[in-house]
């Protein structure tokens with residue numbers, strides 16, 4: 001399947017990057033909402049944060065993640081990942097990080113649902129530190145995708 005995208009390759013890559021931007025924007029925002037939501041527990045503001053988190057999830061986070069994955073898998077087939085093409089160490093490492101980032105996405109959505117039930121149990125400082133994970137992941141993933149160091 002190597003090169004199967006033909007002339008569509010650059011379009012698929014462009015939309016891959018566009019939806020990566022949307023997904024990352026959502027992943028930068030949601031954990032910050034969680035900090036505010038947790039601080040607001042027990043006040044009427046908490047309901048407003050619950051609504052904001054739901055909208056962000058439905059409108060941005062879930063659709064973007066699905067599209068990034070679909071377009072990314074199409075690109076992976078195009079560079080020969082499924083044909084045993086050599087020299088794709090960068091892509092294996094990238095996939096591992098992207099899987100971890102998808103797990104983080106799932107955790108953040110799960111914690112948002114927990115807060116909606118009034119059950120936040122992460123220390124505020126720790127929650128703020130967890131906020132930095134998507135930025136760190138983005139730095140490593142973009143270096144792997146662009147520099148392809150191995």
Ligand code: HEM
Nearest residue numbers: 016017020068069072073075076079098138141142145146
């Ligand atoms: C969700 C699973 C993902 C898969 C399967 C995937 C796979 C790929 C593949 C195979 C390419 C094409 C490389 C080439 O043709 O040379 C690519 C390009 C790219 N990906 Fe992903 N990707 C995923 C997620 C992400 C994420 C989360 C980011 C950023 C945080 C990202 C950033 C990029 C960038 C910047 C490029 C363009 C690289 C270049 O052409 O120089 N990808 N991706």
